[in-house]
Each structure stands twice: as structure tokens, then as C-alpha cells.
Amino acid sequence: MLANLVTANALTNVDDVRIGVSNERTRLVLDLSSRVDFDVFLLGNPRRIVVDLPNLQWPDNLQPKPQGVIGGLRFGQFTADKSRLVLDLKQPATVSKNFILGKTSGLPVRLVIDLVAATPAQFNEQVTADRQRNRQKTASAPVPVAKPTLQTPKPKKRKAKPVIVIDPGHGGVDPGALGRKAREKNVTLSFARQFAKQLRNTGKYEVYLTRNLDIYIPLRQRVAIARKHNADLFVSIHADAIERSSVRGMSIYTLSETASDKEAAALARKENRSDIIAGIDFDDQPKEVADILIDLAQRETKNLSVQFANLVVDHARGSTKLLDRTHRFAGFRVLKAPDVPSVLIELGFLTNRSDEKQLLSSAWHKKLAGRLVKSVDSYFSKERLVGIVQ
Numbered sequence: 001m002l003a004n005l006v007t008a009n010a011l012t013n014v015d016d017v018r019i020g021v022s023n024e025r026t027r028l029v030l031d032l033s034s035r036v037d038f039d040v041f042l043l044g045n046p047r048r049i050v051v052d053l054p055n056l057q058w059p060d061n062l063q064p065k066p067q068g069v070i071g072g073l074r075f076g077q078f079t080a081d082k083s084r085l086v087l088d089l090k091q092p093a094t095v096s097k098n099f100i101l102g103k104t105s106g107l108p109v110r111l112v113i114d115l116v117a118a119t120p121a122q123f124n125e126q127v128t129a130d131r132q133r134n135r136q137k138t139a140s141a142p143v144p145v146a147k148p149t150l151q152t153p154k155p156k157k158r159k160a161k162p163v164i165v166i167d168p169g170h171g172g173v174d175p176g177a178l179g180r181k182a183r184e185k186n187v188t189l190s191f192a193r194q195f196a197k198q199l200r201n202t203g204k205y206e207v208y209l210t211r212n213l214d215i216y217i218p219l220r221q222r223v224a225i226a227r228k229h230n231a232d233l234f235v236s237i238h239a240d241a242i243e244r245s246s247v248r249g250m251s252i253y254t255l256s257e258t259a260s261d262k263e264a265a266a267l268a269r270k271e272n273r274s275d276i277i278a279g280i281d282f283d284d285q286p287k288e289v290a291d292i293l294i295d296l297a298q299r300e301t302k303n304l305s306v307q308f309a310n311l312v313v314d315h316a317r318g319s320t321k322l323l324d325r326t327h328r329f330a331g332f333r334v335l336k337a338p339d340v341p342s343v344l345i346e347l348g349f350l351t352n353r354s355d356e357k358q359l360l361s362s363a364w365h366k367k368l369a370g371r372l373v374k375s376v377d378s379y380f381s382k383e384r385l386v387g388i389v390q
């Protein structure tokens with residue numbers, strides 16, 4: 001722990017992130033407390049520019065206004081020792097210059113990246129060149145993305161206690177939904193910690209978190225973590241945002257390729273974008289050849305997922321407002337562990353004043369986590385398992 005603190009103190013600070021437009025050029029500037037190494041590359045589908053940096057201390061709640069060719073941006077921790085800044089491009093563009101300026105009369109160290117508009121062909125050419133360069137670089141140091149686990153599910157070992165994996169949504173470079181004050185990635189982490197604590201206090205369960213830091217974890221890796229721990233239950237925690245600020249309430253999702261309604265389908269699309277937001281290059285990933293295998297195994301676990309979702313709806317009633325048709329179905333990538341019953345809980349809407357207040361309240365976290373523990377208890381209760389266990 002102490003070692004971590006020492007490293008944290010030694011981190012370079014990002015004091016500001018600024019964007020300016022002059023003539024044809026869009027300039028991005030990071031104000032830094034010291035010089036750092038960095039790497040810039042382009043990604044297609046959708047068009048993005050990614051800046052990889054060492055682990056940095058990023059400012060909280062800084063939202064620079066996108067301008068010029070930049071349509072959106074986010075930054076944060078990417079892996080344990082890497083930070084990432086991702087720029088969404090409004091139009092094809094390339095990096096015309098990138099450099100570090102040293103500290104001068106009152107000005108901090110600055111990382112400067114200049115972008116200029118390009119043709120789609122010029123953009124694609126650069127994407128290909130960057131990918132080749134990255135491949136050569138990562139040949140010795142593999143990217144921290146879990147390979148899909150393709151083997152058929154093994155029979156579960158008899159374990160002393162049921163294993164529960166809690167998955168705080170988003171993190172690091174991917175902030176998730178934004179409220180007036182709250183960011184989804186922080187809400188999900190603090191709720192997950194509270195839920196884990198209460199589950200552990202019962203002494204009945206072995207509990208793991210997919211992340212316990214403000215760090216980005218690819219969706220596929222979250223599923224792999226659940227499988228690695230041989231989990232009996234996987235609970236992904238999220239919070240939503242929507243234009244209509246009057247909409248509020250909790251909802252819970254289980255996996256289905258056919259979404260129960262348009263809203264559920266749109267939500268799954270939004271949550272599944274997490275890897276794009278974090279700047280993952282899909283063209284460089286192995287194809288999901290195991291889809292059919294996964295579908296077969298999923299049928300067995302789907303029923304259990306639905307049972308748990310129903311228990312959560314029953315137990316949460318009265319402790320928080322529930323969205324109409326609280327239990328819905330959609331194709332969330334994070335629910336695709338073929339042999340682990342999995343649910344995704346949207347705790348509420350960050351865009352609703354009352355919901356946001358709850359999502360930031362530790363008392364509310366405690367209360368709702370308590371109801372979830374009750375749901376877990378009934379799910380694993382002896383009565384329910386009669387007929388399932390031989």
C-alpha cells in the first residue's frame with residue numbers, strides 16, 4: 001500500500017487540457033508538471049486519434065469543449081501503467097505536428113498535438129501505417145486485452161462458498177454517463193465496493209471486483225475475469241443518462257439477442273461502445289468464432305440469470321424507484337459469459353436530479369446494496385436449489 005502511495009506522489013500531473021482552432025489547424029495542449037513520453041496513433045471505425053501516455057494524475061471534472069476537427073474527447077487511466085487520451089474526429093484528420101515544450105517563463109511543460117483535415121484516403125493510409133507500427137511494437141509486449149476464452153465450459157469444481165463477481169461499469173479513460181456532478185465510472189465503483197463489503201460481511205460468499213481502481217477494463221476482459229474465478233453470479237453495475245431529465249428509476253437487464261424494446265436495444269448499444277470510447281482497435285482483434293458455442297451454453301445460464309433478476313426486482317421494490325417494466329432484455333456484451341449467470345443493473349439516471357442525488361449518497365448505496373444482498377441470499381438459498389443440485 002505504501003509503495004503505491006509513493007508512486008502516486010511521483011506521478012506527473014495534467015493541470016489542464018486545452019483545445020484551440022486557428023486557420024486550418026486544431027491544436028490540443030496538455031499542461032503537465034513534468035516531461036513525459038507519449039505516442040500518437042489513428043484508429044478507424046469510428047475515426048479517432050489516440051494519445052498514449054504513462055500513468056498520469058488527471059484533473060477531476062475537467063470537460064474541455066471540443067472544437068475544430070475534434071468532436072469529443074476523454075482521458076484517464078487505461079492500464080495499470082498507462083494513461084490514454086482519445087479524440088473523436090468529426091471529419092478525417094491527421095496529426096501534422098506533435099511535440100513537447102519545456103517549462104518557460106511562467107508556462108508549464110506542454111504536450112502539443114496539431115491536427116489538420118485530411119481526405120478519407122489520407123486518413124486510412126495513416127491508420128494502416130500506425131497499425132503496422134503498433135504491431136511491431138507489441139510483438140514483444142502484448143496489448144493488455146484478454147483473448148476470448150474459447151474452450152467449452154468445464155464442470156464447476158465444488159466450492160466452499162458461492163463466488164460472486166461484481167463489475168463496476170466503465171472506468172479510467174471511459175467515464176460512462178455524465179450527470180451534473182456525478183460520473184458513472186465513480187458511482188459504479190463506489191456502489192460496487194459497498195455491495196462487495198456487505199456480501200463479504202455475511203461470511204457466505206467469495207466476492208471479487210473486476211476493477212477496484214479508476215481504470216479501464218475491456219468488456220471482453222470483464223467476462224474473462226468472471227470465468228477465471230469460476231463465478232456463480234456476475235453482477236455488472238451501471239447508471240444511465242437520457243435526454244428527458246424527468247425519467248428516473250432502477251432497471252435490470254439479462255442477455256438476449258432480441259431486445260425487449262427499442263430503449264433496451266439503444267442502451268445496450270451505448271454500453272457496448274465502451275471499448276470504442278477507450279480507443280480499442282477492433283480490426284486488430286481476433287474474430288469471435290466461438291459465437292455458436294457461446295450461444296449453446298448461454299441457454300442454460302439464461303434461465304438462472306432471469307431468476308436472479310426477478311429476485312432483485314422483488315427485493316428492490318420499496319427501497320428505490322423502479323423503471324417501468326424493470327426487468328428487460330438486450331444484447332449487452334458484458335453479459336456474454338456462457339456459463340455464468342449474469343445481470344446488468346442500471347442503478348438510475350444521472351440526468352435526473354433526484355436519481356443523481358441518490359447515486360451520490362452513501363446512505364442510499366448502503367440501503368440498495370442491502371436489498372441486493374437479500375436477493376443474492378434468496379438466489380443461493382437451499383429451497384431454490386432443490387431440484388437444481390442432484
Ligand SMILES: [Zn+2]
Binds near residue numbers: 170239271
Ligand atoms: Zn454504463
